Amino acid sequence: MRKVEVVDLNAWFGTNQVLHGISMNAEPGSVTAIIGPSGCGKSTLIRCLNRMHEEVRGARVEGKVLFDGVDIYGPDIDPSAVRRKIGMVFQRPNPFPTMSVLDNTIAGLRLANGRMSKADALDRAERALRAAGLWDEVKDELDRPGARLSGGQQQRLCIARALAVEPEVLLLDEPASALDPISTLRIEELVSELKDKYTIVIVTHNMQQAARVSDWTTFMLFGEVVELGPTEKIFTTPDDKRTEDYVTGRFG
């Protein structure tokens, strides 16, 4: 079964429609990249996948986003429960600046589960930090403020924070665009490792990053999906001329 299936999704900011009849999906154990020029709606789309879009005043959504076959926009669905299952990491690393590495890692978990024992907190934090490939670098300074880490480490801390609540889907909104090249490659490597366990959707304006990390690529233009297919196909023999023009840079 498809983990995430988007069916005829439309989204607005006030009266401005920014997504038009989007249908796409994300398969378990794979990375789906969403590419397209600035303003094409890729960040809006990814925010619709865990009901973040509606947090903006005046924003609304129509259509379906099925998670394990259940519409997350259904009447009895709690958006917080959706976000626990479908975690998100943003463009700029945003650890809580005064919180320690440990507290940052389990911040979402505490919010969801309430108090927990120190041993339990440590155990859950270690698992999340290991999964995010950060444990070896921070294990001796878990009490250090999260904001003191390097940019790349901060972003992996945010990934650890998202993983700590044990989501099934991970949404990454340009997760490496504020990072240096080596930190970027580490994030990409991490994405490849995490995909065995999670369904990953990544928005990126770096086409080579999409080519490197994803199994499926969705190309968007003016709020519509132009083409969706295996990444190798999109980057070698795309079907649509607009995709061809975009990936080869013949499109300003």
Next chain:
Amino acid sequence: MNVRKNFHEELDALQRDILEMGELAEHAVSEAVRAATRGDEAAAIRVIEGDDEIDRRYLDIEQRTLWTLALQTPVAADLRLVSAIIHASLHLERIGDQAVNVAKLFLLTKDLAPSDALRGQIREMGDLVVQMVRTAMEAFERRDLELCLRLQKMDDPVDRLNRRTHLEALQLADDPAALEWGLHMNLAARALERVGDNAVDIAEQVGFLITGEFHEFTDASHEVDG
């Protein structure tokens, strides 16, 4: 609007260069066949000396395509073009080498008595494979799939003629000098047959460039009549 102008200008330049290299290779084969069939020693020497220029262009194109891959990470049709250029340049370099083989085989046997029948076959094969190289490169330039597909059919008579050359050579068995000439021309025919195969390989690459799908035109087990 093209946001990768420099990169696309380099791709255009590479394509111009591969087409020029195609003309050089085609000319080399034509000259070599002229040498072998008309006894033109000067033409044979020109072919051998001219091969350095084909090799130089091959190395230049190889270097620039590698740089393009490393520095520009081409994708989609651009990637297929770079891939087709890399393959085509190698095939053209080989075609140049086969022309040299034919020229050298002629020089080794220039004082021996030729057979008109065999010489006629070599000339016919030469005309066919020169036309094949020209057609493959035209298909490249015009992105013409129909021309590409024509190459496979064009190769059939070349293969047939190649199979017949050793029989013609054996007809010369009574005269050791003529036989020696004939055996050398049998090798020349084999070299021309390889030129035809290289032209087909280039057409396959052009087919991939146009369609994004790679198909081998010639099956190794393909039976040719005659």
